[in-house]
Amino acid sequence: MLTGNALRQSFLDYFVARHHTQVRSSSLVPENDPTLLFTNAGMVQFKSVFLGQERLPFTRATSAQKCLRISGKHNDLEAVGRDTYHHTFFEMLGNWSFGDYYKEEAIGWAWDLLTREWRLPKERLWTTVYLDDDEAERLWIKVAGIPTERILRFGQKENFWEMGETGPCGPCSEIHLDRGLEACDRKMVKGHRCLVNGDCARFIELWNLVFIQYNRNDQGSLQDLPAKHVDTGMGMERITAVLQGVLSNYDIDYMRDLIRTTEDLAAKKYGESAEQDLSFGVIADHARAVAFLIADGVVPSNEGRGYVLRRLLRRAARHGRPIGPPLQRRLGRRLDFEAPRAHHRLCLGAG
Ligand code: SER
Secondary structure (H helix, E strand, C coil): CCCHHHHHHHHHHHHHCCCCEECCCCCCCCCCCCCCCCCCCCCHHHHHHHCCCCCCCCCEEEEEEEEECEECCEECHHHECCECCCCCEEEEEEEEECCCCCHHHHHHHHHHHHHHHCCCCHHHEEEEEECCCHHHHHHHHHHHCCCHHHEEEECHHHHEEECCCCEEEEEEEEEEEECCHHHCCCCCCCCCCCCCCCCCCCEEEEEEEEEEEEEECCCCCEEEEEEEEEEEEEEHHHHHHHHHCCCCHHHCHHHHHHHHHHHHHCCCCCCCCHHHHHHHHHHHHHHHHHHHHHHCCCCCCCCHHHHHHHHHHHHHHHHHHHHCHHHHHHCCCCCCCCCHHHHHHHHCCCC
């Protein structure tokens, strides 16, 4: 089995072999950017390059970026605990062109990596393009040979990517995988139909290719950027699930390691009931978010980033209650996650 770690390396190696410079993940706390509470995408550390304010000694980059989607324009908090493919904290695998290659290479490499290197079945892949992006549609047909009926057009909400209220943005093209009817998690919902962008787990978005060409300014209008760029992002937990042949992101190797730790501490086993499994999942998701936030210097508090951290701890603790009483006994005292002082002690490792 390809481990998550091996998959990350395989992604980075693929782009390094195509002359991309491997860049380290930046902090979850964006540097010098008051417009964002947390790093929500791989492109955040390159914002000033896209805007033409900074030049790097290379024009192609690749990275595995720590991301947190829990505030502002990209907030998946409520989906965690409801489905098995959204996270607060996740890693985003990406490749970038700073005024170098554009749509043809971005599409060609994404298709090649997914279908030749990782052997995903071509006939199960669908793509979407922005309403008026005839060029991207033409390229999907030319470079990937996708039949037109599996190339769908969507508008602003699905196929125009923006990092926040302001900043670099542009039309995007997404790759979705049809995991088959058995993957649908809304079969029991009356009138539900499985569709691309249809809000069930059958068609899963794997990779987003953004063609950055505008800046959204403070007045809300779009200005052309001095050059055109590529910004792609693939959720590592999703592609790992696909390549490891599991339907839930919580069943991938490194998530199961975390769940095993919770099992060891609690009296319950993962896999006994769907409701309980969601709680195991929420705890795994939030534990990662909390750990990486603390590692990047955030501590629980009553406001801003620290308050978000505190809310994550509380939410994880709430999910711990139905599966966790033995853990509390083992620690020999009651864990009171409502008390801020207890938060501090726990998070600083003194509790
Ligand atoms: N910025 C885009 C996204 O987050 C592609 O990386 O989806």
